[in-house]
Amino acid sequence: MRQTRVWARGLGLCGAVVEGVDLELPTNTLVVLARVGWRDRDRCGICRRRCPGFDLGRGRRRWRTLDLGSSVTVLEADSPRVSCPEHGVVVAWVPWARHGSRFTRTFEEQAAWLTVHSAQSTVATLLRVTWGSIVGIASRVVAAAELGRDPFAHLEKIGIDEISWKKGQRYITVVVDHDSGRLVWAAPGRDQATLNRFFDALGEERCRKVRRVSRDGGSWIVNVVTRRCPRAIQCTDPYHVVSWATDALDQVRRAVWNQARRAGEIELAHELKGARWALWHNPEDLTDRQQATLDALARLNRPLYRAYILKESLRLVFHMGRRRALKELERWLTWARRSRLQPFVKLARTITAYRPSIEAALRYRISNALAESINQKIRLIIRRSYGFRSADAIIAMAKLSLGGLCPPLPDRS
């Protein structure tokens, strides 16, 4: 094999015609001098259509590629511009790199794979790139992978949820596929317009094929799903229903506490202050001390203790078998309505309004647990990278890791 072909193949530089190799001192940078083969010349960088040449652009240009041994390796080539009838004057296409990137494809694929499989600091140090560069690479790799496949194929059971990524009401809406367990769609925002964009992308025909939708009780989701997928069965996530009960319990606790303070009942006020966590936790997770607090409450304040039992009973309903759960939910509602605890009377009304979708969740055993777990992983991605500056960067990283879009390592399948 000729020396130049050995270099092109060895460095994974598909489509490059290597003209020479040089070593730059003192940086120890290996420079691979290359050009585009005649078949790939004069093509638009965006659509790859063959176009008339325009000018030499900014002359020679460098792309970072995989290191050779311990040397930073770059590919250097001309970077002329062409005049595309559709895209105007653009930098000509090169077969070894994506349009607008300073890295070769092999470099980007390796970086993307490493980002998914190891810590951010490891990737940045090993590849000698900044975190900003890695985010850019992830966006390009995801965009390219999405072009090659249909993320919405065979979508029948979806989960919709939101995640807050920054203080001050910055949210991302996420859609997951219950069958593949993957993240299929995400966009900045948490409102009807955002979610409508998902269903627009899905298209009317595929909206009809969606059979189940798990979600929390957010009215913005309910309204959009009802309108766009009228035939889908909506399932209200049991976990969220229990969290409503926890909120109701807290309202009772605060009311009792305020009353106790005003009435000068020092012992009760004191117990209530420490009771928050005891009331929150599932009984099986309570420490001895929290259990003692609860026992004291049972003695000191019946209404609050009743509220606690109501919350706990509702949680247990969702752990029962389907038939028993449906029956017990009915009994729970009757109990809550007659509880004389205003927050629980109100909760009974809410649950009654959501009842068909709560029962559907019990019947089909479909919860938002998958969406929650994907959100948990997105939170981990956010924590691992010292603060993303944009929702788009988080979405690219999340899709790369959780959307099944991570490429294999270069030259492996």
Ligand SMILES: [Zn+2]
């Ligand atoms: Zn073009």
